[in-house]
Amino acid sequence: MERLWTGPFVTLTIGMLALFTGFYFLLPTLPLFIQDLGGSQTQVGLVSGVFTLTAVLFRPLVGGLLDRYGRRPFIIGGLLLFAVAMYAYDWIGGIAALLALRFLHGVSWAMSTTAVGTAITDIIPPARRGEGMGWYGMAMTIAMAIGPMAGLWLIEEGSFRAVVLVATGLSVLAFALAFAAKTPFERSAGRQPMKLFEKSLLPVTIAILFLAVAYGGITTFLSLFAVSIGVNAGLFFLVYAIALTLIRPMAGKLSDRYGEAGVIIPSLVVTVAALIVLSLASGVAGVVTAAVLYGIGFGSAQPALQACALRMARPDQKGVANASFFTAFDLGIGLGSIALGGVSQFAGYPALFVVCAASAGLSLVVFVVAVRARLPRSRQAAGEEAAV
Structure with missing residues (x-):
């Protein structure tokens, strides 16, 4: 089996753990800061x-440039700009x-x-892509566990300025780790026009x-x-x-072995159930139940x-x-x-x-109707890629 835990994979994943933790400091604290500035619910959403x-x-332009000029300039430039903006x-x-x-x-993000993310996919063996992306996604997972609680603690015990300064330090750490990582990249043969979007990817x-959309509702509100x-x-x-x-x-691992559909379909059903439970929640029990279900559902569906x-x-x-x-x-x-924002107001x-x-629920319908039938061919292509 091809090796997954290489130096660049570990270094970039730890770097993203630092970056995402700083980013998640802002999620629960920025709405409170906006309210302190006199902003409305609608302005929180805006x-x-x-x-x-x-x-x-900016992402489509960055994606096309990555395939033409390589990953490293955009890793270094993006992380430096992110730290300055923070x-x-x-x-x-x-x-x-x-x-x-x-x-x-947003540009730096x-x-x-x-x-x-693209450099990580260069590093991960194709046959272990689902597993590798799952572990890489753990950087965001752990950041979500640490970031919001730490951010809320900092703003309660100190101020929003304390949140900003600690998040900036984490962003600088991410920059330093990414700067030290070696990122392989080979330009494709020939000089083809730069592509900003692949229409075959539209259904997925x-x-x-x-x-x-549902994730935006969770993170913002x-x-x-x-x-x-009255819940923390x-x-x-x-x-x-x-x-x-x-x-x-x-x-x-299940995605790599049995295909993405076997993971995505039940995961999206669980995600819908989590959000319904959250809509009915009136205390700690409902919030915790929704959190467990949402972690299982969204956590499985997103990397797949x-x-x-x-x-x-x-x-x-x-x-x-x-x-x-x-x-x-x-x-x-x-x-x-x-x-x-308008719905909540x-x-x-x-x-x-x-x-x-x-x-x-619409995500589930689109996947079943328009995406699932294309997956066997895409998995075959992945196998051909691994054999090259």
Whole structure:
């Protein structure tokens, strides 16, 4: 069996753990900071949406450039810009300036995460892609366990400035680790036109988008919902992360052995159930139950859908495939954050999570109708890639 745990794989994964932890510091604390600035519920959604929609605009361009010029320049440049943008939150004094900063931060997020994610797929043996992506995804999982609770503790015991400074330090650590990692890359033969999107990936990206709408509702409004029912938001993120940590390695191996459909379909059903439970929650028991189910469902479906995108793209289009995946994911989060802000303001949080459940249900329908039939051919292509 080909080796998975190489030096670059470990170094980049640890680097992304640092980056994602700093990023997740902001998720529960930024809405509170916006409210302190005098922002409304709708503006909370808008600020979150600007970040992700900016990433959507830049990811396709970054993906095409990665396949033409390599991964390293965009890893280094993206992480450096991310650290600078993170520190700049300390200077913000109004909603307009925050929106401008979120645009810059979104550009850096598009560059760094797309480039590192693509470099990781270069390093992982094709036959162990599901397993490798599952372990790499654990960086985000552990960050989600640590980040929100640490961020809330910092803002309660200190200030939003303390959140920013610690997150900046973690971003600098991510930059240093990525700078030290060797990232292999071979340009494809010939000088073909740069591709920004692969149309064969459209069905799977639509499925990813609908799943991400629900994720946007969780990440943007869970902390405010938890406050409204007297529950610590960090508890949801901690339980969710523990469930996700336990399920992801197993789901990745099952995906490699039996195919993505056998993992994705039941996982999306569990995700819908989690969001329905959350819409009915009125205390700790409901929130914890929803967190467990969401960790199992979303934690299994997300890396398997990314593996689908990679299998359905040509080996020389990994950058485009990763960019397509993250573009759809960011677009879903951005649209969800903006649209669901209005839902929460006029219909309340239970209605918001019902809409999230419906969106996850649409993801399931799209996958079953338009994606599943294409997977046997994509898995065969992966086998051919491994044999090269």
